[in-house]
Amino acid sequence: xxxxxxxxxxxxxxxxxxxxxxxxxxxxxxxxxxxxxxxxxxxxxxxxxxxxxxxxxxxxxxxxxxxxxxxxxxxxxxxxxxxxxxxxxxxxxxxxxxxxxxxxxxxxxxxxxxxxxxxxxxxxxxxxxxxxxxxxxxxxxxxxxxxxxxxxxxxxxxxxxxxxxxxxxxxxxxxxxxxxxxxxxxxxxxxxxxxxxxxxxxxxxxxxxx
Numbered sequence: 001x002x003x004x005x006x007x008x009x010x011x012x013x014x015x016x017x018x019x020x021x022x023x024x025x026x027x028x029x030x031x032x033x034x035x036x037x038x039x040x041x042x043x044x045x046x047x048x049x050x051x052x053x054x055x056x057x058x059x060x061x062x063x064x065x066x067x068x069x070x071x072x073x074x075x076x077x078x079x080x081x082x083x084x085x086x087x088x089x090x091x092x093x094x095x096x097x098x099x100x101x102x103x104x105x106x107x108x109x110x111x112x113x114x115x116x117x118x119x120x121x122x123x124x125x126x127x128x129x130x131x132x133x134x135x136x137x138x139x140x141x142x143x144x145x146x147x148x149x150x151x152x153x154x155x156x157x158x159x160x161x162x163x164x165x166x167x168x169x170x171x172x173x174x175x176x177x178x179x180x181x182x183x184x185x186x187x188x189x190x191x192x193x194x195x196x197x198x199x200x201x202x203x204x205x206x207x208x209x210x
Contacts, residue, residue, distance in 0.1 A: 003174070004173065007129070008165055009165055013027065045070075047071065049172065050075070052108055053080055054078055056079075060085065061085075073092040074092065075096065104123070119187075124161075131164055132164060132166040
């Protein structure tokens with residue numbers, strides 16, 4: 001059994017080809033490519049697939065039924081108003097998913113966060129929404145300024161990443177791939193287990209004194 005994660009499929013959204021410069025002739029080619037990639041990789045019946053929003057335009061069930069994996073988890077995105085009618089097909093259907101996979105804590109949202117739960121203890125933040133543009137030094141839509149420089153610095157260090165299809169040749173990432181990529185980033189770990197225990201003890205002392 002493996003865990004997989006993706007975001008921003010935008011099934012049925014013809015303009016996404018233009019907006020994100022996707023290499024497809026039409027929306028059918030976009031949809032077929034992404035669906036085929038999901039089904040070829042997420043092939044074990046026990047696999048789990050996490051989708052971090054912006055799933056489709058149109059009827060969600062039309063696309064859900066084409067995904068072979070039935071262990072689906074969903075984070076609500078910007079264009080998912082119709083997804084509520086299909087929430088019964090997902091193990092989780094939330095604004096945010098916090099879970100432990102392969103002995104790592106993952107915080108999954110649709111949009112990127114600069115800080116997140118347990119980030120200073122090494123948790124990994126996964127997001128979509130940005131279509132691979134956030135932190136790109138060659139993006140002409142983002143002017144060069146001190147704020148962009150600061151964001152690039154943060155993203156280069158932070159244990160976070162955009163898992164949208166536009167960042168991975170329209171394929172889902174495996175959790176193993178993500179852990180390997182994040183192992184190369186130093187993160188912002190400022191506490192160790194001893195300090196964490198001290199904080200817990202201090203919090204208990206404060207509570208007992210009330």
